[in-house]
Amino acid sequence: MESSEGGRFLRLVSEHGDDPELLEGAVRAARGRSEMVAALPEEETRRHTRALLRGVLAALADGVPGEELLAAAERLGSDRARQGVPVAAFLDGFQAGRAHLVRTLIADGRRRGVPDALLLDGVSRIDEINTALVHRMVHAHRVAELEMARTTREGRVQMLRQLLHGESVPVLAPLDPDAEYHCVVSDVSDPAVAAGLEARLAAAGPALCGLVDGRLAALVARLPAPVRTGPLLVAAPPARPGAVAPLYDLGRRALRAGAAAGLAGLRELAGLALLTVTEAEPDLGGLLASGLLGGLDRDDPFHRELAATALAYLGHGGRIEPTAAALHVHGNTVKYRVRRFQELTGGALLDPSGGTAVERTAHWWWALRHWLAAPGG
Structure with a gap:
């Protein structure tokens, strides 16, 4: 652009620097193009539009976007993210304002006799500036979204920790203080693995998941379909958020017992009751083993094979065929x-009369588990 000719376009631009009609037209265009922008206070739209217009006109005169203009674009992107306006919605408004600016400059330039070549060159420069601004706005919007998501999640996970530790705290979304939730505990500490489990737990219904005491824990409205593979998860019966702390402690104890027993997948807390209690009293298990299994030698592989068969036999209710299939x-x-x-x-492992003999059967089971867990030759 020759300096003499270019001066005509720059004078055109400078005369619109504080043009209230240009500002109001751009505001109307932005609000008219995007419903979500129109839902904001009009002065909010005007504030950002004023800063951007002044910056763009200054950039046309200077040749490059200034830091003040780029900062105004970042503020727009960040503010719209915090106001809940998606990228597409606020960009629709921004581009409508840009189109109004171009139309105004072209129409006024033609009235003043500015050659079309100069006007076209000016529009090209506006588009270059526009591209730089869009990049800044989108980046700032994304950064603000991530910060808000992180802050929201941190607050929710902190509430989860406090509830599971028995602290008295207000129960906020996504939980309902009057609803009941299953407390699920795991031994998963890897954030990547935890993220996959969170998605599975949340897929069944409302859920709040997070790392508590270094391991994934959750409150879920509904449990996913039970599986017997993957990381061990222990699920307590449903309870209100204010009453989950005792169940969390029980779940962690059951988790330790289940892990020691080599269990995997999703397990109900009640189903691990006997395993949890016996795992917590190893000395009693030792006494039972000494009293009931004194005739066995831990260093004899055949005796260990007999004990494993006896334990499987008890586990299958004294039925031969299921025991044989399992072994x-x-x-x-x-x-x-x-x-x-x-x-x-x-x-006798089972009552020869066919009676239940629940207590004696439990003693055999406990003694065998303890005996087999001890190292042999």
């Missing part, structure tokens, strides 16, 4: 091992 042996092998086990220990 991948023939049913007669199970019968022989059970008979030999009872000969060595001098006691």
